[in-house]
Amino acid sequence: MADEQTQIRIGDLLLQSGILTSDYIRDALHNFEQRGLPIGKVLVMSGYLTEAQLRTALEVQSLVNDGLIPLQVGLAVLQIAHKDKIPLAEALQSSGFVQPEDQATNKLGQLLVAAMIVTNKELDEALQTNVRTGLPLGHIFCFRGFVSQQLINTALLAQQLIRRGMIDREAAILGLRAAAEREKRLEKAEINRGFLRLPNKPTLKLGELFMEAKIISETALLDALNRSLSIGAFIGEVFVELNLAPQNVVDAGVEIQEMLDNGTLTVAYAAEALMMVRKDNTPLYKTVAEVAVFRQRKNKAVDLMEILTSSGQVTLINVPGEIQERLELSYNQATDVCKLLLQHNLVNERAMYAGLRCVYLIDEKLINFQQAIMALDFSLRANLTLDEAIFQLGWTQRTRLRVPPEGEQAGAAT
Numbered sequence: 001m002a003d004e005q006t007q008i009r010i011g012d013l014l015l016q017s018g019i020l021t022s023d024y025i026r027d028a029l030h031n032f033e034q035r036g037l038p039i040g041k042v043l044v045m046s047g048y049l050t051e052a053q054l055r056t057a058l059e060v061q062s063l064v065n066d067g068l069i070p071l072q073v074g075l076a077v078l079q080i081a082h083k084d085k086i087p088l089a090e091a092l093q094s095s096g097f098v099q100p101e102d103q104a105t106n107k108l109g110q111l112l113v114a115a116m117i118v119t120n121k122e123l124d125e126a127l128q129t130n131v132r133t134g135l136p137l138g139h140i141f142c143f144r145g146f147v148s149q150q151l152i153n154t155a156l157l158a159q160q161l162i163r164r165g166m167i168d169r170e171a172a173i174l175g176l177r178a179a180a181e182r183e184k185r186l187e188k189a190e191i192n193r194g195f196l197r198l199p200n201k202p203t204l205k206l207g208e209l210f211m212e213a214k215i216i217s218e219t220a221l222l223d224a225l226n227r228s229l230s231i232g233a234f235i236g237e238v239f240v241e242l243n244l245a246p247q248n249v250v251d252a253g254v255e256i257q258e259m260l261d262n263g264t265l266t267v268a269y270a271a272e273a274l275m276m277v278r279k280d281n282t283p284l285y286k287t288v289a290e291v292a293v294f295r296q297r298k299n300k301a302v303d304l305m306e307i308l309t310s311s312g313q314v315t316l317i318n319v320p321g322e323i324q325e326r327l328e329l330s331y332n333q334a335t336d337v338c339k340l341l342l343q344h345n346l347v348n349e350r351a352m353y354a355g356l357r358c359v360y361l362i363d364e365k366l367i368n369f370q371q372a373i374m375a376l377d378f379s380l381r382a383n384l385t386l387d388e389a390i391f392q393l394g395w396t397q398r399t400r401l402r403v404p405p406e407g408e409q410a411g412a413a414t
Contacts, residue, residue: 017078024048056081056088062107115176142199149200154179178232186401194398203260212271216244252277252284254400261399285385289356294335301337307355311373354379354386
């Protein structure tokens with residue numbers, strides 16, 4: 001098994017082999033940051049490498065990182081291939097090192113093929129697209145609908161755990177296969193109707209979100225990830241199994257991830273909202289509304305009251321003077337106004353929090369005022385949270401699989 005210390009980045013490999021100078025790498029990294037492209041693609045576009053030279057370097061990087069050849073051998077082979085302009089196989093022979101053709105590598109595509117998640121033909125097509133576009137292989141599989149983003153993340157986790165020597169390759173493949181089969185069953189559940197196999201925005205993984213919320217430690221997360229892969233289960237289920245978090249907190253975390261995917265919540269508010277769910281057992285629909293509106297400086301109580309009165313949830317004639325006074329202040333009175341509305345029984349609690357959530361979504365220009373009124377009305381009539389309502393209305397996407405409640409069959413949906 002490869003030790004974690006042997007992992008080498010493509011830029012370092014090219015630098016240590018002497019193929020590129022530090023100035024070239026620095027220029028390429030600058031271009032990479034400016035364009036948001038993979039460094040290998042930037043090196044080719046900038047004329048520092050040919051496509052063939054990049055492919056050879058990536059092959060050597062994979063062999064080194066998978067522990068199939070030592071770093072020094074990899075550097076020597078890469079130098080030979082570059083100097084003599086020959087394929088990797090010939091360079092390996094020239095170096096006197098026998099190519100490990102009989103050994104399975106731990107590259108993402110090969111792990112997915114070994115787990116029978118994609119076929120060799122699908123992998124070849126994706127690799128060709130990867131060479132043409134420079135897009136990461138996982139993104140290509142997701143765009144084509146072959147693999148979900150969650151399963152790609154699981155495969156990348158398997159890759160890292162194998163390379164760190166924390167799990168053997170066969171066990172990782174079995175776990176990956178089990179995860180894929182389980183995902184197929186969950187996709188058929190009614191609760192996951194509308195789930196799309198699309199690449200997610202680069203956002204917090206569930207474990208990272210739990211760490212940000214100070215619910216689990218890094219050590220506990222690593223153990224849970226290993227367990228998750230070994231048994232082919234969602235990481236959230238492992239959190240519950242290991243008593244790291246209760247089910248309601250895991251469910252809230254998955255919902256928050258979907259909000260992050262859809263842009264209906266920022267990372268800055270995500271951890272705080274989850275922390276409140278864990279600490280006070282507060283429902284998520286309350287915490288996300290509170291953290292996103294109560295912290296603002298402008299008096300958001302005014303916006304809230306406009307939504308509630310326009311939707312018919314509150315009648316202005318019934319609003320007492322102490323609320324009217326707070327609406328006239330320039331700094332945020334949303335917290336106190338919400339308390340007073342409930343205290344005077346002027347509004348249903350769910351309606352108030354749905355309205356509060358609408359305030360944030362309008363501010364972020366995710367919905368307009370008319371849509372907010374429609375979503376608020378629909379959420380109350382259908383007994384849904386505001387976020388569930390806007391999903392049912394087709395304004396957001398189902399990006400995360402949920403585990404059906406007890407009693408609901410995973411294959412119930414048609």
